[in-house]
Amino acid sequence: MNARADQPSAPSPANVGIVIVSHSPLVAKGAADMVRQMVGDCVPLAWTGGNVEGGLGTHVAGIAAAIEAAWSEAGVAIFVDLGGAETNSEMAVERLGPARAARVAICNAPLVEGAVVAAAEASGGSSLAKVVATAEELSP
Amino acid sequence: MHLAAADLAALIALCRAEIDRHGEHLSALDSAIGDGDHGANMRRGLEAVFAERDAIAALPLPAALERIGLVLVMNIGGAAGPLYGTLLMELGRALPGDAGAGDLAAPDDLAAPLERAIAAVARRGRSGPGDKTLLDVLYPVQAELVRRSPPGDIAACARSAAHSTGPMQARRGRASFLGARSIGHEDPGASSCALLTAAICGYFEEHRPS
Numbered sequence: 001m002n003a004r005a006d007q008p009s010a011p012s013p014a015n016v017g018i019v020i021v022s023h024s025p026l027v028a029k030g031a032a033d034m035v036r037q038m039v040g041d042c043v044p045l046a047w048t049g050g051n052v053e054g055g056l057g058t059h060v061a062g063i064a065a066a067i068e069a070a071w072s073e074a075g076v077a078i079f080v081d082l083g084g085a086e087t088n089s090e091m092a093v094e095r096l097g098p099a100r101a102a103r104v105a106i107c108n109a110p111l112v113e114g115a116v117v118a119a120a121e122a123s124g125g126s127s128l129a130k131v132v133a134t135a136e137e138l139s140p
Numbered sequence: 141m142h143l144a145a146a147d148l149a150a151l152i153a154l155c156r157a158e159i160d161r162h163g164e165h166l167s168a169l170d171s172a173i174g175d176g177d178h179g180a181n182m183r184r185g186l187e188a189v190f191a192e193r194d195a196i197a198a199l200p201l202p203a204a205l206e207r208i209g210l211v212l213v214m215n216i217g218g219a220a221g222p223l224y225g226t227l228l229m230e231l232g233r234a235l236p237g238d239a240g241a242g243d244l245a246a247p248d249d250l251a252a253p254l255e256r257a258i259a260a261v262a263r264r265g266r267s268g269p270g271d272k273t274l275l276d277v278l279y280p281v282q283a284e285l286v287r288r289s290p291p292g293d294i295a296a297c298a299r300s301a302a303h304s305t306g307p308m309q310a311r312r313g314r315a316s317f318l319g320a321r322s323i324g325h326e327d328p329g330a331s332s333c334a335l336l337t338a339a340i341c342g343y344f345e346e347h348r349p350s
Contacts (some may be wrong), residue, residue, distance in 0.1 A: 023175075037271055051217040052184070057177065059217040083313050087222035087264060 014136055016122040016131045017044035017070035019078045020115050021085045023056045025049035031079070031112045038116050039123040046070035058085045063092035067104065075103040075128030077135065079115040103128065109135040148194065148204060149197040152341055156186040158339040166335075169328040173315035177218060178328040185216035185224070205232030219265075219313050220329055223274060226264045230257035247343035251285040258282055265312055272308040272315065272322065274329035277301045283335055298341070302326060302334035 018035060022028040028049035035045055038139060046069035051057030063078075070076055078093075080086045086106060093104045105113055118135040126134070159166075159182045167179030189196070189211050196204045196211075206229050213225030233251035258278045267273050281300045284294045303326060310322040 051177075051181070052215060055177070056175065057181070057217045058211055059215075060221070084217065084219040084221070087219060088217065090264070091222050091225065140289075 016074045017072040017076040019066045019070050020047040021080045022049040035119045039119045043119045043122045044070040058088045060092045078106045079111050083112045105132045109134045109138050145197040149193045152193040156190040159186045172325040173322045181216045181218045183211045188215040194337040202232040202235040202248045254282045267312045271312045272305045272310040274333040277330045277333040291345040295338035295341035298334040298337035302330040305330040
């Protein structure tokens with residue numbers, strides 16, 4: 001399993017968290033690196049990639065761990081690549097229970113650009129809805 | 141359909157053996173129009189369920205099905221994990237809460253719960269009939285249950301439904317990226333679904349309801 005909390009030294013608990021889910025751990029980590037370079041340490045950030053055996057794929061437990069690692073009371077925005085990443089993310093979110101699931105959004109946006117734009121928006125203290133809307137403006 | 145704990149454990153073993161036997165074929169189908177890991181993913185999922193078969197079989201049927209679904213979700217991964225997981229979890233939830241082993245008196249007792257579970261799979265995959273997915277096997281199988289068809293007929297229907305995904309163009313999942321080039325290849329999810337359905341039907345053909 002590849003799931004990493006890319007925890008900053010002092011994340012602001014008020015800022016929306018960002019989770020990156022790719023079939024490839026290298027893509028997920030690379031996207032997280034770009035987010036961190038863009039916004040520094042002020043946004044909770046975690047990434048996950050690969051199936052349970054470490055091959056290409058996604059899995060619910062890894063995504064759930066990433067959500068926990070990037071958890072913020074302001075909410076969490078998830079960025080996914082291909083289909084399985086999205087459906088597995090949906091299952092991970094549902095398993096949080098209705099109260100917490102309501103504060104998590106899976107964004108319809110490109111993985112890298114979406115995560116970077118969302119993190120920039122989140123670093124200013126924007127709400128989850130605003131963070132999601134800004135990222136989703138990237139999708140036609 | 142008398143379903144005792146021993147039956148459930150045997151069915152799990154049967155499904156695991158069937159997927160193991162056809163794993164390479166499923167991955168080959170998936171290589172043609174997807175990422176080539178469907179056989180490996182399904183094997184991993186069924187192995188995990190098999191490892192827990194005794195504990196699962198000791199549960200009341202609804203809880204057992206929910207547990208199987210959860211184990212499949214956590215272990216299959218890919219696109220198939222959430223679909224098979226949703227199918228089994230929703231089937232468990234759709235059965236009467238007190239349904240214990242043996243409480244399913246007839247195959248058509250399963251028809252309404254299965255219809256609900258299939259609807260949940262369709263929502264999860266945002267798919268419908270003709271999209272070249274396992275739903276193209278599940279819908280006709282459910283219709284056979286409504287008609288109270290014998291297990292052999294249901295198995296034949298499942299196989300034929302899986303074959304019929306060949307000429308379809310994929311509209312969901314990675315195969316949809318291929319557009320018209322997805323035509324001519326049987327859908328791996330439909331294929332694994334037919335294999336499992338036929339294995340389960342074969343069991344009930346051998347073990348007629350008393």
